[in-house]
Amino acid sequence: MPNYNFFTYILTNSSKTVLYTGVTNDLGRRLYEHYFNTDSKNSFTSKYKCYYLVWLERHQYIDHAIEREKEIKGWSREKKAKLIEQENPLWRFLNKDIMEWPPILA
Structure with missing residues (x-):
């Protein structure tokens, strides 16, 4: 089986009150999709x-x-909060570590 990079990730809203867990093979693309609601206007993240x-x-x-x-x-x-705080105790938004943020509509 070939080696790939897959990610399990947790997103939150600006007030850090809601959590969403997902999986992807392209984190930058997936963040872009969540931000621009390309899945559905009725999706949880939207x-x-x-x-x-x-x-x-x-x-x-x-x-x-x-x-x-x-x-x-x-x-x-x-x-889930304890898991986040083990690696990210201040709940810093990590988007800029992955991609240009906020993303630009292509």
Whole structure:
């Protein structure tokens, strides 16, 4: 099986009150899609304006990334917050570390 980069990630809104967990093989593209609501105007991230990356984890295999996403989605908000704070105690928005932010509509 070839090596790839897959990511499990957590987004939040500007007030850091809502959390969204997802998985992707292209984090920059996925952040762009969330920001411009390319999935659906009725999507969770669009409805709650979850555009801000606060946590990510790289995986070599997609099945590991999906397993981790499912695991995290089953957690309480408190447990997710503890996970975020282990790597990002100030809940700094990490988007600029990944791509130009805010993104420019191409």
